[in-house]
Amino acid sequence: MSAPLLEARAVTRRYRMPRESLFRAPPVLTAVDSASFILERGETLGIVGESGSGKSTLARMVMAFETPDAGQILFDGQDLGQLSAGDLRRQRQRFQMVFQDPFGSLDPRRSVGWSIAEPLRAIGAENRAHRVAEALEQVNLHAADAEKYPHEFSGGQRQRIAIARAIVTRPELIVADEAVSALDVSVQAQILNLLMDLQDELGLAMLFISHDLAVVASICDQILVMQHGKSIEQGRATEVLNAPTQDYTKSLLIAAGA
């Protein structure tokens, strides 16, 4: 059996906080505490948990923006922490990210086409204009939008542009951290549908992070529940939603009105 696409093995991340007293060691905050999960190819894993439970920190480690203090992130069987800087850079086209803030994730001084082409330039891909046009059409925008600038688009449209940038290298994994949380509810549904369509079309796996259990329930095959940096429950979405084993998960379900 081949390795899962993405696996977190007892990943821990600690932050040193500002020193409170000269005579005591600075306090340490454990943002992610020995969290584990498995994401298979083509599937969607939703990570839920209240704000501050370590979801974004986990996402940053999956994206190799930060390295774990303990444990490993394995992408396609390779420990991201063990890759050389050059190897990591080459692997990056295989996992991309959609960020939370549609107004902050596009450089205001660069045209949309320029931003979408950025991951292609990073790997020296040919035919960039063509692939940018293709990506724009895949997210239901127009090829001509490549010439425009981010301020000419609404939040939902910008999020489509961010998704176009994320899929332009034909990655196997998309990490979406609160990718719809900043959008109006009606726009949320459109973006969620788009993500699901793209996933079918392109065979993407997705790590879908949200504090909103209803959103996660609507889109994910698997659900991981996080609390205080720990992964307390992972299972098929239907099972976790219908028969949660943890009290914390039950309280989340009640809070979500399920």
Place this chain on the structure above:
Amino acid sequence: MKTRLPVNFLIGAVLVALVLGAAALSLVWTPHDFAQMNIKAKFGPASSTYWLGTDQLGRDVVSQLMAAARNSMTVALAAVLIGGSIGTALGLLASAIGGWVEDLVMRIADIGFAFPALLFAIMLAAVFGPSLTNAVLAISFINIPVFARVARASANQVWTREYVAAAQAAGLNRAVISWDHILPNIGAAIIVQATIEFAVAILAEAALSYLGLGAQPPAPSWGRMLSEAQTLMYLAPQLAIYPGLCIVAAVLGFGLLGDGLRDITDPRLSRER
């Protein structure tokens, strides 16, 4: 946008336009040859031929002021360009690398900052001899820490943006990101600073020339006109007043323009001051 332009910006823009206009015009035309002496006409009063009169050697004052403006602008431009580019590059580098490199660069900038600028220029001139080139180098040098600080502080902010994280996710290295994203997004802050430093450079050039460490005769300079007029203060005070007014107009103009630009590009910053 329908925002009204701030008053400091408008006054600054008018003064700067006057000074730059005079400097540019002097390239092609001055009422007289600024170096042409005419002993018979010395200390001439303002007239239709000599609009602001003549100096102790009978040279036309207006022509000298115009040529001096060109001189002053050239020195300031060169100094701000050289010091600004080096300082900005250092600030970008410090911000991109971080860690002890950033600390080191910024501590060195602190030292440069704490050093009295003019004193440094005088030291350079004392060691390498007085010349316009050395004045430019000295003023450039004192600009480096100023721009390094501004560039680093603004760059550190831009590094936290999500579009920078997206560029990192794309696999771009920090040098490329600095060039593609950081520099364009700190451009406004750099331009504001450059305008303000332009004023500082004009003042520094005037001071150095006043001390005989800048423009050498016969190149005209407001600072030197001022020092030459000093001994004639009782005889012909206007010869000191005109270059003095020019210095004030230029320094004030660029200073106000820079402040105004800052108000326009970053209202938050100006309110904090």
